[in-house]
Amino acid sequence: MxxxxxxxxxxxxxxxxxxxxxxxxxxxxxxxxxxxxxxxxxxxxxxxxxxxxxxxxxxxxxxxxxxxxxxxxxxxxxxxxxxxxxxxxxxxxxHAQLLDDRRTLRAVESALRDLESAGASGPPAPPAVSGAGGTFIGPLAGKLGIRPATLRAWERAGLVRPRRDPRTGYRVYEEAATRDARLTRQLRRGGYPLEQIAPLIAQVRAAGGLEPLETALLDWRQRLSGRxxxxxxxxxxxxxxxxxxxxxxx
Missing domain, CATH: 1.10.1660 (Multidrug-efflux Transporter Regulator; Chain: A; Domain 2)
Structure with missing residues (x-):
């Protein structure tokens, strides 16, 4: 003192x-x-x-x-x-950076709410046309309202990680990949560029899904308030x- x-x-x-x-x-x-x-x-x-x-x-x-x-x-x-x-x-x-961080936090929270709402009352998930609990690129792109080329671009950016069908070589989007695609879609709709979305997707993966991320978001919000x-x-x-x-x- x-x-x-x-x-x-x-x-x-x-x-x-x-x-x-x-x-x-x-x-x-x-x-x-x-x-x-x-x-x-x-x-x-x-x-x-x-x-x-x-x-x-x-x-x-x-x-x-x-x-x-x-x-x-x-x-x-x-x-x-x-x-x-x-x-x-x-x-x-x-101060501008803090405001931008707050906007990013709100976008993530909004995206999570949208995903939870879609999971509770939205249309059913795409059919598991791969036969292994996932869906191919076409049905997923259709559900998200985007082109398959967009999903491939997100894959190149590391935002979505589909596996490959061993028989056909086609991309198969399982639960985690579908989750990442949906979250990316919500954030893109909010105007966020891919380079800003990438670390957020990484947080979801590190947390093991959306539910554990709630704790991380609470900590994030508290740290922003502290700043x-x-x-x-x-x-x-x-x-x-x-x-x-x-x-x-x-």
């Missing part, structure tokens, strides 16, 4: 480090990286920090949970160069640092 200091108060590196559970080397590294403003030196060459550095360190550490280390560092460097607009742009980009709150905390500390810099004429 930071202390209440006046701009003229002098702090040794160890004082600043201890207040935030850091090593003195970490504080020096932050200064050298431009995350903290340059410190004055004593006649013997020792660094002297002030309340301005304390505020900068608080701002940086508060920005990291919501924006990540790289963006937080870039924001602080921009502020310390006097490039506030660049710092605000970086913050805006992080949002962390961004608010970071914004408050950044604003406090900007005010102190202005008051100090930095």
């Amino acid at each position: 930071g202390r209440n200091l006046q701009n003229g108060d002098r702090l040794r590196p160890v004082d600043l480090a201890r207040g935030h559970g850091l090593s003195t080397q970490a504080v020096r590294n932050y200064e050298e990286a431009g995350i903290l403003p340059a410190a004055d030196r004593t006649p013997h060459g020792y660094r002297v920090y002030t309340a301005l550095h304390e505020a900068a360190l608080r701002a940086f550490l508060a920005l990291v949970p919501g924006h990540g280390h790289r963006t937080a560092a870039a924001v602080m460097r921009a502020v310390n160069r006097g490039e506030d607009d660049e710092a605000f742009r970086l913050v805006d980009e992080s 949002g709150r962390s961004m608010l905390t970071g914004a408050a500390e950044l604003e406090a640092y900007l005010r102190r810099r202005g008051a100090a004429g930095a």
Whole structure:
């Protein structure tokens, strides 16, 4: 936790480090990286920090949970160069990414609801024309309202993994492949490109299906909420640092 200091108060590196559970080397590294403003030196060459550095360190550490280390560092460097607009742009980009992540989460949740609804009250699944509990590409494409060529494109992108009939070599879509095709279809209808869908399909596979994914989605939603709150905390500390810099004429 930071202390209440006046701009003229002098702090040794160890004082600043201890207040935030850091090593003195970490504080020096932050200064050298431009995350903290340059410190004055004593006649013997020792660094002297002030309340301005304390505020900068608080701002940086508060920005990291919501924006990540790289963006937080870039924001602080921009502020310390006097490039506030660049710092605000970086913050805006992080907020835009969070919004995009929320939209992706909503799209996945909507797709899962649609799949559950279709499973409960929709038309029956395609007939198992392969004779082995799956369906060929034509019937599945027809049910999804797409062309067989689209299913083949999704296969090339790794989104759908049909097996091959050993007698004919035809593609056979079993339960998991049909599930992945349906989820891909829902997300494509939501406007998501294949490269954004691929990691979501991978999550479904890793979870072992749609039902276990509910826990992952809950965790995802909580992490997004946590990032949002962390961004608010970071914004408050950044604003406090900007005010102190202005008051100090930095």
